[in-house]
Amino acid sequence: MLLRLKIKWLHSQLRAKVLIFRYFLIGQFLGKKAQAEVYLSLNDPHSFMLVQMLSRLAKNYRLDFKVLFIWGTLPGVTICPKLYRQWAIKDANLIAEQYQLVNISAEPSSASLTTGQQTWQLLVNNIKNAEQIFINTWGNHYREHFQTSTPTINHQVKNQTRLKEKGHYAPASISFAGSWFVGIDRLYHFESMLQKFALLDDVTEDFTAKNQLNNIVTPRNYPHKVVNIKAAKTPTVATEPLVIYLSLRSPYSYLGFVQAVNLAERQQIELIIRPILPLLMRGESIPMVKQKYIYLDAVREAKKLGIEFNGFTDPLGDGVINAYRLFAWAQQQGKAVEYILACFQAIYVDGIDLANPENVETIFKKLALDVDDASIYQEQHDWQQWADINQVELTKLNLWGVPCFSYGGYSYWGQDRIFELEKEINIFRTAG
Incomplete structure (x- = not known):
């Protein structure tokens, strides 16, 4: 409850007006x-x-x-x-x-x-x-x-x-x-x-x-638009997939993921999702001042990009685990994009707590996926194992955090570098 109140305050217009009054308007009034x-x-x-x-x-x-x-x-x-x-x-x-x-x-x-x-x-x-x-x-x-x-x-x-x-x-x-x-x-x-x-x-x-937008749309529209990119009927010139390393707890991963989906659809290339554990679940620490800035910065970036961002329901711990347990089956069924998008929407748009397993199962069922089948599949495809493998792959790219993207021999950190990815894809297509 306390976290939600803090998030609400960070979003509020009142807070913005107080800061402007304190750090700008008073000085203007005094002639500075x-x-x-x-x-x-x-x-x-x-x-x-x-x-x-x-x-x-x-x-x-x-x-x-x-x-x-x-x-x-x-x-x-x-x-x-x-x-x-x-x-x-x-x-x-x-x-x-x-x-x-x-x-x-x-x-x-x-x-x-x-x-x-x-x-x-x-x-x-x-x-x-x-x-x-x-x-x-x-x-x-x-x-x-x-x-x-x-x-x-x-x-x-x-x-x-x-x-x-x-x-x-x-x-x-x-x-x-x-x-x-x-x-x-x-x-x-x-x-x-x-x-x-x-x-x-x-x-x-x-x-x-x-900073021109590239037809970024709100995630709420995606469930009706997202296709199984891997099985897209449009012929592809590029054979390299676009790989994204992400964490459900990272606001920048959310923004980067929406843009990556949009980019993969435009370019008609395969999008491969590699979830990893949040830093705090890997024994790292993030000072509160940094967490606060990241959140506030992600909010204004979302507004610029036209991506819906209403708050933050922290999935740290059980929320991440519950979501990751079902991911491998969603991926196997060709619905990894829709599933991760729905999880992000729960966290950053709808205020749904993924720590409650029933909420994750509801997301799963809405995608016409069977929870029992996912549980059986999980026994042979343990989420901790593939999350560790994804982290090792990321380290081999000389990167450590999320979101990260790789295409061919190129890798980038940060949702701000989507334009660089598109440049590489276009160069590859031209060369092909």
């Missing part, structure tokens, strides 16, 4: 110019991309930026730091290609990082100077180097504390009017808010073009 805080880590690839884009766009905004350099993500937040680092550099270069930014050819040396951090203390605090520091640091352009100094360390510790106290955890983030926007992928939402407050004439064409 609007200000956004930008938290950057000099060692963070996505911070490098964000500062370049903000430098390019800042002239369009009628507000000031306060740039705060921090050490990085708060301790205990990043899962599999080594794999995350490899992914972050790869993903940053995808962004660089998409927006014609300076890409990453090599990581900055320790001497360059120290010098960049020291140099920042000598410059005027603005986006343009921050961009130059990043370019010099990541390009290892410094010929003379500074040593680490206590004032610089104290400065970043202070900023790191400020980030935490304001309720966030990661670099490459913008704080404005009580909301957070992480990375270039969320500049669309940032610009939309600026437009709402008359601080921007229009959302930048760059982001309007790159």
Whole structure:
């Protein structure tokens, strides 16, 4: 009950109005110019991309930026730091290609990082100077180097504390009017808010073009539209399947899954579903501040994509187990897509608790699937075994969380990278 009340509050218009009043309207009333805080880590690839884009766009905004350099993500937040680092550099270069930014050819040396951090203390605090520091640091352009100094360390510790106290955890983030926007992928939402407050004439064409919807429809319509993609009658040119690794507890998995189904239907290719256990059921921990941001971010992404998202009925534990126990039979019967979609809809749309096995059985029966047959099949196809196998496969892709997608020899993490998947599919078709 307490969780549902918290979710309801996070969704509420009252909360949004309170934050805007506190962090924006009071300042406007007192005659202060609007200000956004930008938290950057000099060692963070996505911070490098964000500062370049903000430098390019800042002239369009009628507000000031306060740039705060921090050490990085708060301790205990990043899962599999080594794999995350490899992914972050790869993903940053995808962004660089998409927006014609300076890409990453090599990581900055320790001497360059120290010098960049020291140099920042000598410059005027603005986006343009921050961009130059990043370019010099990541390009290892410094010929003379500074040593680490206590004032610089104290400065970043202070900023790191400020980030935490304001309720966030990661670099490459913008704080404005009580909301957070992480990375270039969320500049669309940032610009939309600026437009709402008359601080921007229009959302930048760059982001309007790159955030066009591809006929995404609400999941409620899917049960009437989804076909058995594997048995689709339309001839397929591409022979490679689209594989999605997902978790029922992940809001981004829900958004990524709806888009993947839509993509597979458009391209007439097979969609293979690989469920894995949520991080919290694998012994990992996710700080509450991160869970809160993920949820709020998923809500606004769902709205942008036209995907229905009314709340969250946590399936952690029994809910996930109950759903996974029946999945193998649904898959064997060619109804994996419909089944997972129905489970997601129960969690994020209809407020149905999957921890109650009767609710999962009801979903099953509505798909004309037999629960007894599924139980017998489960004895020979144990959900724990195939979930572990799926996790091993994901690790072999050098990825760890969800949603993840693979097509041919390419793999991507995050529902934001659906457009990259479609590019690969189109290239494959052209080559074929």
